[in-house]
Amino acid sequence: MAGFIVKAVLFVIGVVLLQRLLRLAIIMGVHRHMFNHTPGPCHIVPGIDVGSEDITTLSNGIAFITSGVALTEAHINSIQGRIYIFDFNKPDDAVKEVKITGSSFNKTAMKPLGTSAWEDPNTGKVTVFVVNKQLHPRTPSVELFDYDHNSKTLHHRKTVIDDNIFAPNDVIATSADTFYATNDLRLDRFRLLEVALTLPTGTVAYYDGSKAEQVASGFAVANGINRSPDGRFIYVSGLLDGEISVYERNVNDPRGSLEFRKKIYMHTSVDNINVDSKGDLWLGCHYLPYKLDVMTGDRWVGTTQVLWVRFDAELNPEIREVLADDGTLLKGSSVASVYGQKMLVGTVGNQMMMCDLLASCELERRPDLHYLLLCVYLSSQPSPVTRIRGGVVTWPDTVQLCHCKTSVDRNTFTMAGTLGKATLVLMLVVCVRYTVKLATMLGVHRHVFNHTPGPCRLVPGIEFGSEDITVTSKGIAFISSGLKYTPAEWEMEDEIKTRIFTFDFNYPDRNVSEVNIRGESFDKEGANYVGLSILEDEATGKVTLYATNRGKKRSSIELFEYKQDTNTLMHVETVTSDNIYSPNDVVAVGERRFYVTNDFKFRSFLEVFSPIPTGTVAYYDGEKARIVATGFTMANGINQSPDGKYVYVAGAFDSQVNIFERKESGHLMFFKKIDMHTVVDNIEVERATGALWLGCHFQPYRLFMGDETDRNKGPSQVLKMSLDEELNADVREVLIDDGELLRGSSVACPYGQQMLVGTIKNKMLHCQLKAY
Structure with missing residues (x-):
């Protein structure tokens, strides 16, 4: 027994x-993938090389930066702790080290971590609070300094050491003498075990000017802390909880008591919190914390992520991702501080970056x-x-x-x-x-952080989808709309009409116009357009539109000649073949020559969930069509490089873009696959740069939720993929939305500094491309 x-x-x-x-593995982000984007031009601020762990900014734009924190024994002697200032009003300048005075304060042993500032509303006097994480001797403290703006000097006033401030990480001032501080971990010699087991030993303490008391507990590494502008709410980040905890503060209680109000799960590890004058939260985050190597070397690595959070009156959050970087620009973000349209991003042990905030922004999860x-x-x-x-x-x-x-x-x-x-x-x-x-x-495991590349608007006139979009060299975009997949949707053909629209990028404030389609032998009412492609004759200006038609009676490729003066498509030819049996997208490569994807073999709903790769690519040479590529799990978008050398094919449910080298015979020779970590629908290629613009489904499971008339409730995602000479990819996320703005993106079509985003069965979005 x-x-x-x-x-x-x-x-x-x-x-x-x-x-x-x-x-712990999930928290550390071993399962995630990052899509890079920025809110505008960014540059590294000179003068900081060993960290900018926390930043606090005064109302006049002067920012205090802590640098040189030592979280491990390896960093004690190799890194000198310093405090810098940066003037947002002079964004091109370098940081300046602050002079620290005080006979009783040992500034050479200082290891600064979190910081906060209190501005006296009556006198303008500034008190700076700094967490001092000394390891030898292990006597952590919170230091109070009076700031002299004229001499750029911090005069040491007080050292706070208390048994209830045993492992301070961050601090938020509530007056010139009082503050809240987070204690990240409790176990001294077993901190690594504490982290590995994600034990909720972190606490929040309140110092009333004479002593400190614990006022909140239960955090797995209590990290950043800040307050709302009116002082009513206190925000605390649990680094290994992946959460922001919101507390209501009793301002009349001298003990600083906190009443728990809400937890917001952030799907990332939040480090420090800053609050702007509007009350919005700016979070420095570690999206892939397993890459944050704090154990070796004097330059810590990792990824960079900044989130923006706005609460409504009921404390419901709106969350947007402002910046995401895989470590190429900045390594290991810990804080973001905003002043006007500028943002500083600090790091645990690396440099500091300044960004212009030109766009409202976000990222991913996979x-x-x-x-x-x-x-x-x-x-x-x-x-x-x-x-x-x-x-x-x-x-x-x-x-x-x-x-x-x-x-x-x-x-x-x-x-x-x-x-x-x-x-x-x-x-x-x-x-x-x-x-x-x-x-x-x-994508049942993924989370969406919304962001756009600039101002966006829904274009009136599109209600039943804008599945594919392609644009001429003069800015005339063609849009396929009204796609019907199921018998139930065909029964609603009086309501869901298949149409082709045009949109003129030269007049972006105008709406779409329906194209007149003419042709004596063409069954316009039985048409069901999906993919589009255009062929332009540079000599004559003639524009031929190629459209995949999953018609009521048969599938085909339709060829039209476009007359811009009357906005008319004159039907030229219908191409059918046994090898064009389930056409999804088409790319014209010459007169009466094109490639077309067949997404599935049997066109069965069960085939969507089948592991058998039945998708193919067919090539039509002007006389007959033959299969030239196979092995795709739903062959979807297709396009070619501007020089016609390469053909790009989206394997939607493979989450890949396949690159083929095109031969004169039309044969496709496989070159490489690029994992996209999302489901790619249609592909548009930018003429000037050759960059691929991808309409994607980041959470495709949501496409199957709802009834037959409103199934497409999934998020919208746009990626831009640039290829170098060796076809190595640089991928940036241009837009992502959780479905509130636009549902089920299928295509992104750029023209200059503008972009149209189409959907399978929803509306169409026009965006200005200011930053991504």
Whole structure:
């Protein structure tokens, strides 16, 4: 009996440890992918090389920056702690080191971390608070300085050491003598274990001018802290919780008591918090914290992410991603501070960056590791996860994406013997593996941080989709609308009419115009347009539009000649072939010559979830069509490089862009695949640069939620992919929206500093391209 109890206890301990380790893996972002974007031009601010861990900015634009924090023994002697100032009113200048005076203060041993400033509303006197994270001797403190603006000097006034301020990380002043401070961890010699087990030992203490008391607890590494402009709310970041906790402060209580109001799950690790004059939160975050190497070297690495949060009256948050960078521009962001239309981004142990805020902004989320980690980690993750019950894999949020059901009699294993067991186990493993792969592709694990590249507006006149868009060299865009996929939608053809519209980029404030389609033998009413492509004759100016037609009676490629003066498409030819059986997109490569994608073989809904890659590419040479590429799980968008040397094909459910080298015969020679970490729909190619603009579905599972008339509720995402001479890709996220602004993006079409974003069954968006 005793042996059984011991085994049971060990089993429970093992399960708890495994759950904690899986939770840590998820928090550390080993499953995520980052799409880069910036809110405008950015540059590194000279003068800082070993960190700008926290930044606080005065109302006149003077920012205080802490630098040289030592979180490990390796950094004690190699890094000197300093405090710098930066003037937002002179954004091109370097930082300046602040002179520190005070006979009782040892500034050479200072290791500054969090900082805050209090401006006296009556006298204008500035008090600067700095967390001093000394390791030898290990006597952490909060230092108070009076700032002399004329001499750029901090005069040391007071050192606060208290048993309740045992591991300070950040501080927020509430007067010239009082403050709240976060204690990140509790265990001194076992801090690494504390982090590995994500123990909620972090606290918040309040110092009333004479002593400190604990006022909040339960954080897995309590990190940044700040307050609303009116002092009513206190915001605390739990770094390993991935959360912002909101507390209401009793301003009349001299003990600084806090009443918990709300937690906001941020889907990232939030470091420091700054609050602007409007009350909006600016968060320095670690989106891939596993890359934040704080254990070796004197230059820490990692990724950079800045989020913006605005609360309404009920404390419901609107969250947008302002900046995301994989470490190319800046490594290991810890804080963001804003003044006017400028933003400083600080780092744990690296440099500091200044950015212009030209666009409202965001990023992504995608595990490359098997999502089975989330299946095991059920209890402590607030985002949707997989649950396995009785051999059936099911999914949350009212939609069952896939199931792998195994019904086995109790005596089956005994009767089948070892071979039977092995076979059944193998089948189950294959089924689970495919389900995990499908779930990953469908994006059930991803989170959207909204951002746009500039001002955007919905273009009136489009109500039933703008599935594909292509533009002429003179700025006339063609838009296919009214796509019908299901029999139920064909029954609504009086309401959902298939049309082609034009939009003139030269007059961006105007709306779309429906094109007149003429042709005696052409069945206009039975047409169902999907992909579009144009061929322009440089000598004559003739424009020929190629359109994939999944018509009511048959599938075909339709050729039209465009008459701009009357906004008319004259039908020229219908191309049909046994090798053009499920056309999705088309790219014209010459007169009566084109490539076309066949997305599926059988055009069955079940084929969408099948692991069998039945998608193909066909080439029509003016006489007949032949298959020239195979092996796509839903072959979708297709386009070519400006010189016609390469052909790009989107394998939608492969989450890849395939690059082929085009031969004179029309044959396609495979060159490389680029993993996009999202589902790519249509591809447009920018004439001047050759960059690919991709309309994407970041959470494609949401496309299947809802009824037949309003299924396309998924987010919208636009990526821009630039290729160098070796076809290495630089990918930037231009836009992402959770579906409130635009649902189910399928295409992005740029022209100059403008962009149209189309959708499968929703509206169309026009955006100015100011920054991304």
